[in-house]
Amino acid sequence: MKGVFVSDCEGPISKNDNAYELTSHFVPNGDKLFALISKYDDVLADVLKKQGYNAGDTLKLILPFLKAYGVTDRKMQEFSARTLLLIAGTRETLRHLASVAEAFIVSTSYEHYILALCKFIGFPFTNTYCTRISLDKYHFTAIEDGLLKAIAYELSQMPLITIPDGAKTLDDFSGQDQQTIRLLDDFFWTQIPAIGGGRIFAEVTTVGGEQKAEAIRDIAKKRKLPISEVMYVGDSITDVQAFQLVREGGGLTVSFNGNNYAVKNAEVSVMSDNNVVIGVLADVFHKYGKTRTLKLVQNWNAEFLKQSSIDPVLLKHFFALFPKALPKVQIVTQSNMESLSKESSEFRKKVRGEGVGQLG
Numbered sequence: 188m189k190g191v192f193v194s195d196c197e198g199p200i201s202k203n204d205n206a207y208e209l210t211s212h213f214v215p216n217g218d219k220l221f222a223l224i225s226k227y228d229d230v231l232a233d234v235l236k237k238q239g240y241n242a243g244d245t246l247k248l249i250l251p252f253l254k255a256y257g258v259t260d261r262k263m264q265e266f267s268a269r270t271l272l273l274i275a276g277t278r279e280t281l282r283h284l285a286s287v288a289e290a291f292i293v294s295t296s297y298e299h300y301i302l303a304l305c306k307f308i309g310f311p312f313t314n315t316y317c318t319r320i321s322l323d324k325y326h327f328t329a330i331e332d333g334l335l336k337a338i339a340y341e342l343s344q345m346p347l348i349t350i351p352d353g354a355k356t357l358d359d360f361s362g363q364d365q366q367t368i369r370l371l372d373d374f375f376w377t378q379i380p381a382i383g384g385g386r387i388f389a390e391v392t393t394v395g396g397e398q399k400a401e402a403i404r405d406i407a408k409k410r411k412l413p414i415s416e417v418m419y420v421g422d423s424i425t426d427v428q429a430f431q432l433v434r435e436g437g438g439l440t441v442s443f444n445g446n447n448y449a450v451k452n453a454e455v456s457v458m459s460d461n462n463v464v465i466g467v468l469a470d471v472f473h474k475y476g477k478t479r480t481l482k483l484v485q486n487w488n489a490e491f492l493k494q495s496s497i498d499p500v501l502l503k504h505f506f507a508l509f510p511k512a513l514p515k516v517q518i519v520t521q522s523n524m525e526s527l528s529k530e531s532s533e534f535r536k537k538v539r540g541e542g543v544g545q546l547g
């Protein structure tokens with residue numbers, strides 16, 4: 188039986204941050220609104236560890252504003268299909284993966300976007316886990332729409348929160364950021380639920396954080412495979428629990444153009460504008476195991492690649508893409524973790540753009 192390859196979508200497969208782009212397009216000052224809520228998401232998930240809160244719940248918190256500004260399921264579907272941007276090499280990588288493993292996409296993204304992606308690249312939607320939502324089932328009154336629009340405007344004018352290194356409590360933040368966080372708490376956990384948004388928050392489950400780890404458990408259980416036969420690729424805070432699960436289970440964890448959350452929780456860091464490098468690592472992992480894959484990473488050069496029994500067609504294509512300098516692939520260690528995190532975060536912005544690249 189084949190092993191299992193699992194990847195996040197936005198980052199390793201596509202350049203988009205679909206929810207950010209939706210909000211920027213349909214909501215005035217939506218880019219600022221989304222960036223603030225995304226940083227608030229990092230605060231709740233990673234610093235304050237709010238009970239019942241999942242990394243990636245930004246996609247839940249933003250929904251009332253999208254609804255207030257007239258976004259429908261059809262608009263989400265059409266916008267997602269129209270704005271789709273793939274990381275170079277995606278089709279070739281997934282095509283090769285089919286010969287060595289069963290591939291899955293586990294993504295925080297809305298189902299509208301994942302469905303558009305699957306149709307575009309010919310990937311089975313049945314092999315995906317994503318955030319299921321139908322905006323059309325929710326309704327706000329004109330007064331509620333007005334209140335949500337007023338809240339959206341006020342949030343978009345607030346300064347972006349800065350998370351201090353080592354922060355563990357609200358007291359570790361600056362006075363201004365403490366005030367911002369308290370205001371956000373009031374908006375999201377008191378005011379918006381009082382005008383109907385609470386129903387959305389209660390009914391929508393985002394596939395981020397622990398939900399991604401649960402998806403991997405479900406995949407492994409249904410395939411009757413140990414976690415040690417899973418390779419997982421991610422790039423953000425929503426992948427941390429998935430990384431931890433796979434790593435503890437003996438599988439392989441790879442950060443692809445990851446931010447600091449991803450790099451610090453993965454075993455291998457990859458920086459590349461083409462994801463065929465992921466196909467190379469997966470080819471070795473699923474044919475020969477983790478130890479041999481890590482040995483390849485430790486000896487990441489053209490000669491060692493040629494000696495590693497990698498599929499010849501894949502390897503030829505890889506060298507054609509990188510004839511002079513190979514993409515950066517390194518094992519993450521305590522000594523290089525900080526420098527790799529910074530370098531990968533900057534590279535991420537070059538590949539996906541400054542606005543998307545800075546999100547958690």
